[in-house]
Amino acid sequence: MSMSPDPVNDRPADLLDALLAPLRLEGVFASRWVMRAPWGFRGGQERNAILHHVRSGECAITMPGAAEPIILRAGELALFPCGAAHEVADRPGRATSPLDLLLPGRPPGATTEVRVDGPGPSTELLCGGLHYDEAGMSPLYRALPDVLVLDRETLAGDPLLTGTLDGLTGRHGGLAALRAFELVFVLALRVALERSDEVPAALRHPAVGRALLAIQTRYAEPWTLESLAREARLSRSAFAAAFTRVVGEAPARHLAGRRMREAARLLTETGVPLGMIPERVGYGSAVGFHLAFRRHFGVPPGEYRRTGRAALSARPDR
Template sequence: MTAVTDSTAEADDDLLTALLTPLRLRGVFASWWIMPAPWGIRGAGESSAILHYVRSGALAVTLPGTTEPTWIRAGELALFPHGTGHELADRPGRALMPLELVLPDRPAGGTRVVELDGTGPVTELLCGGLHYDAAAVPVIYRSLPDVLLVDERMQAREPLLSTVLAQLASRDEFETPGSTLVTLRAFELVFVLALRAALSDLGSDAPAVQALRHPGIARSLLAVHTRFEQAWTLETLAYEAHMSRSAFAATFRDLVGVTPARYLANRRMQEAARLLTETPLPLGALPDRVGYRSAVGFHAAFRAHFGTTPARFRQ
């Protein structure tokens, strides 16, 4: 029997992989919560992504400016890509305690176990403050909604996600000597897999999804992410997208939020930052590796993007 594959789905998967592979976490603050009802917590906005995984029980999440809560039940995951402030409670209408009173200090690399007082049904929650490398975040990330819910149906498409979450949700993981790096990489994997699952399921009205599902724009994004070192121009990217120059430029900006030239420059700077921090590549080899034919042009672009020189960035 001849196997039939969905080429569109494979292309989408290739693009998601290319977009999310560079994401790196610099640190994680992990906390395990045991909360008998009644309880309520109000968290201010954070400069990191936030992850909530409900191991048992259920909770209601309310975002600023909204009155209708989102329920997260056992086995489900909520990801706040931009660290948007929100309220958590065992049910809507509870009195809320500021997070700062419960956990005033939440350093990257730290872990805490929090047990609240109460006599009602217990909710067990794993929380992660995910401090990511802003230089490695694709531009399209900025168009994600304030919260992404990854339910068990969506997790089934990423079997490794459920496995890693279950391991992280075990309190023993927090008490193992030398587990900091393992925990960091496990949360990094959860971060990327949860984004993959959520992006695959977002409604078609989301700009990020429209860009990923537009045949021409998707082809150009994949080209930029995987072949950034090539001498791309607006004309050659439009040719890659099978679109006219003017239609490509306008559609790309509408869906992605920046011009093709800016997106390409961001991707090249993203790779330059990775090479500087993760490899011993000589500085002189860097411009050509990321698509610049002029060392002067590369250094000017790098300083404009990061506010410093490649040498100082590496230090």
């Protein structure tokens, strides 16, 4: 007998939404580049998610250590989920300038336009850098490829994404443009998750995906290997083997990591009393929580709260 698909838990987009929520993508820096060859710029590893959308012309993207450059043509989109270092130029092998010299600072919430005059072909490029909370980044998000490219055919299959991209054309400043870049990034990641073979297997495995969604959104519940296996609709042994194979760590370890990330957020960004945090993140014992936290972060929760808040208040985007 065939089983009809679960309308909620079998949708990869739900898991993606759960992975993105703790990152709190915000503070977009948007830029429009109008360039005539020769031109090229390079950026190092950033604490931003990045997107490049070619409006006209084409460009070459070179990743450190990659054998071949990526040629991005008009209408195509490149995503860098974790802000991987890369070069962008009118052609492969072009000498490049540091991005910090062309766009120093790149404050969140700002937009700008860069023009480069030359004798060669013209390219128009829209770029967005979305600041994220690195502490909220799960191992699964970190496992996404350094770059995901959506070609015109793939984009054409998602009218909402293409419509939002088209709407960026006349929005090079203001809140509408910044919100549109956020939406484009989330929609494009969703398309990549559903259609790209490069996405980690854990995000495409229906049974493991159900357990991952539960861990990501319901981490405070008293999960056991047995209850997670029931959530995945697998036997205990089949679930443990499948989860470890596609995620790269055991279910209990992955659950503990999610709880620790949430505890860190509560300690640095909220005034929740220290004594209430163990229960909020799924620990029945304060002693057990303190031991687990110190093992994970190397310091006790109280010290983490003090140093974390000091670091947060010193950030330039705050």
